[in-house]
Amino acid sequence: MARRKLVAGNWKMNGSRAALTELDAIAQAAATRPGVDVAVALPATLIAPAAERAPALSIGAEDVHAADHGAHTGCISAAMVKEAGARFSIVGHSERRADQGETDADVKAKAEALHRHGLHAIVCVGETLDEREAGHAEAVVTAQIAGSLPDGASGDWCSIAYEPVWAIGTGRTPTADDVAAMHGAIRAKLRELIGGEADRLRILYGGSVTPDNARELLHVADVDGALVGGASLTAAKFVPVIAAAR
Ligand code: 13P
Secondary structure (H helix, E strand, C coil): CCCCCCCCECCCCCCCCCCEEEEEEEEHHHHCCCCEEEEEEEEEEHHHHHHHHCCCCCECCCCCECCCCCCCCCCHHHHHHHHHHCCCECCCCHHHHHCCCCHHHHHHHHHHHHHHHHCEEEEEEECCCHHCCCCCCHHHHHHHHHHHHHCCCCCCEEEEEEHHHHCCCCCCCCHHHHHHHHHHHHHHHHHHHHHHHHHHHHHEECCCCCCCHHHHHHHHCCEEEECHHHHHHCCCCCCCHHHCCC
């Protein structure tokens, strides 16, 4: 089954209004590659100015709260990021699972909140180095999928990002064979959970994707795109990753 590739950036806690000039060339690269979906997740304060500056680009959030509103000081809801111009959000990034103690159940509820508001969810999973070295990577990741996948998950509004924690920001990546094995295991788990719809969900790879390794990683079996941190901060690095997707 042919799935369109999705190349998504994640600026994390980086960037400023001045840095939004980078989006101009990224939007242009997206417009000239109609076969690839391009998206950029930004700090909440940059969503509105980015959506205004690059209306054709899919701008998103890096996290949302599971509730629509309420007494949750410092949090932002799916409805709020949508009003600011977001079309999607990342949920369950390993940095939030680690720093904010987010559980699979939290991640699932956040993804369902996004769906309630018509936004796309990118649900992140990934094992730590200890878990991989102990031989538990596939068990850990498939359990995260089972716990984090939103009810009624459909390829129309949900994607998965496999990001091994030890590959994030380290310059280390799994081998193409390891990526193929994990993406295959994720696809098999999705089939078990949602049947044929599993073939419509995109499974992105994330963790030290660069212009140098993007072509190889993006063409591994069952890799339907990339979630890119550091290399998404500048057009000079992100545009070649987009170009490598096809
Ligand atoms: P890096 O591409 O900087 O390794 O980050 C990956 C990531 O965490 C994207 O969500």
